Amino acid sequence: MNNLRNKVQLIGHLGATPIVKGFGKDKKVANFSIATTDTYYNNEGEKVTDTQWHNLVCWNKTADIVEKYLDKGSHIAIEGKLTNDSWEDKEGKKRYTTRIVVNELMMLGSK
Numbered sequence: 001m002n003n004l005r006n007k008v009q010l011i012g013h014l015g016a017t018p019i020v021k022g023f024g025k026d027k028k029v030a031n032f033s034i035a036t037t038d039t040y041y042n043n044e045g046e047k048v049t050d051t052q053w054h055n056l057v058c059w060n061k062t063a064d065i066v067e068k069y070l071d072k073g074s075h076i077a078i079e080g081k082l083t084n085d086s087w088e089d090k091e092g093k094k095r096y097t098t099r100i101v102v103n104e105l106m107m108l109g110s111k
Helices: 060-069
Strands: 008-014 019-023 027-041 047-059 075-088 094-108
Touching: 008 094, 019 060, 027 060, 047 060, 060 094
Parallel strands: 047 094
Antiparallel strands: 008 027, 008 075, 019 027, 027 047, 075 094
């Protein structure tokens, strides 16, 4: 049980061009989402396609790679960890966001 940890591995396609921002002396962050799709047959024998969207964030060198090589539709594999953030919106309602902080990224396919 000591080896269990917060770890996520996904393979999917980017839904849009990543948003990359620089700040500080030489820090960079990239935010984007990927879609993962699962296909199965329901009890009636009908083919069902289930697409899930995942919000990702990359920092510094990984953000540089994302900015340079990835675009909408890019096919990637990632490994990272789940993080949860909360904030209050303009109406004072508590909002939540779950993101995956990417530790490793592999580009799949070709341009």
